[in-house]
Amino acid sequence: MAWFARRPKTLVPSEVLNQLNSFGNASWDSKVNTQPITDPRFDWSNFFSKFLPAYQADLTQAIAELHAAAGADPLARYGGYRVVAEFDGTCKDPLYLDMMDAALQMMYDRGLSSAYMTGYERDRWVETHGDIRTSFDRIVEVATPAIDAVSGIELEPGQSLMVTMQGPGPLDNQFWIERPDETTYGAFSMRLWDSDAVTLTRCEEREIGTFDTLEGVLRRLGEYLRTPSYWVHPELDPYFTERRMG
Helix, strand or coil: CCCCCCCCCCCCCHHHHCCHHHHHHHHHHHHHHCCCCCCHHHCHHHHHHHHHHHHHHCHHHHHHHHHHHHCCCHHHHHHHHHHHHHHHCCCCCHHHHHHHHHHHHHHHHCCCCHHHCCHHHHHHHHHHHCCCCCCCCCEEECCCCCCCCCCCCCCCCCCEEEEEECCCCCCCCEEEEEEEECCEEEEEEEEECCCCCCCEEEEECCCCCCECCHHHHHHHHHHHHCCCCCEECCCCHHHCCEEECC
16 A cells, blocks of 8 residues: 655644734834834744745645634734735735735724835735825825914024924934024934934935025925924924825
8 A cells, every 4th residue: 555645734834823913913013113023033043934835835825824824813914914925025815915905904094104015015005995195194185374474483593493203213304494594594304324324414405495584494394294294393383285184
């Protein structure tokens, strides 16, 4: 009698399937904080390398196993999506797309902007919803003051003031207004000069230009940035041309 090796019940190792919720939670934190995952449980040798043989052997079955193991758990579904995306973010398997759609819906429901999306996440949202600006970011145009209001900010020549922060971190972009001399007002940003930088560097914002009134530079900065971000000075706030609703 010939003996044949039986196909294993699952291709994806149980240690991967059992950690989908934990991995999804770590991946979500990484997404929200725009930081790499530092948990050693989910580095290449401890996690992704264990999925690799299943990915190489039968991707369709491997995705089906991840999808089944995740069930209705949002974070586990996010984890299952991110496992496959690590190898092929543009995969078109229906169950993979189902997990990606659930991940995108979670991003939407929890109020993340499209700035957090990868390229293939943006493409998928556009494919299923038609656009990003209105359907994901909830952006609507708003009217700014018809005439320049009298600003409550007072800057002496040589002084500057931060008027918006793009995020909560010490290395997130900042925008400042300044009064270089008696008759001129302008704006500049503080940004990372390159990806390895550990401090912010002053960057000139030539597209904003210079003005002879403080209201002029506030209006132009609001037009330039378009939507409010993490923190905004109340004197700049009325000059944004778009708002994120909901």
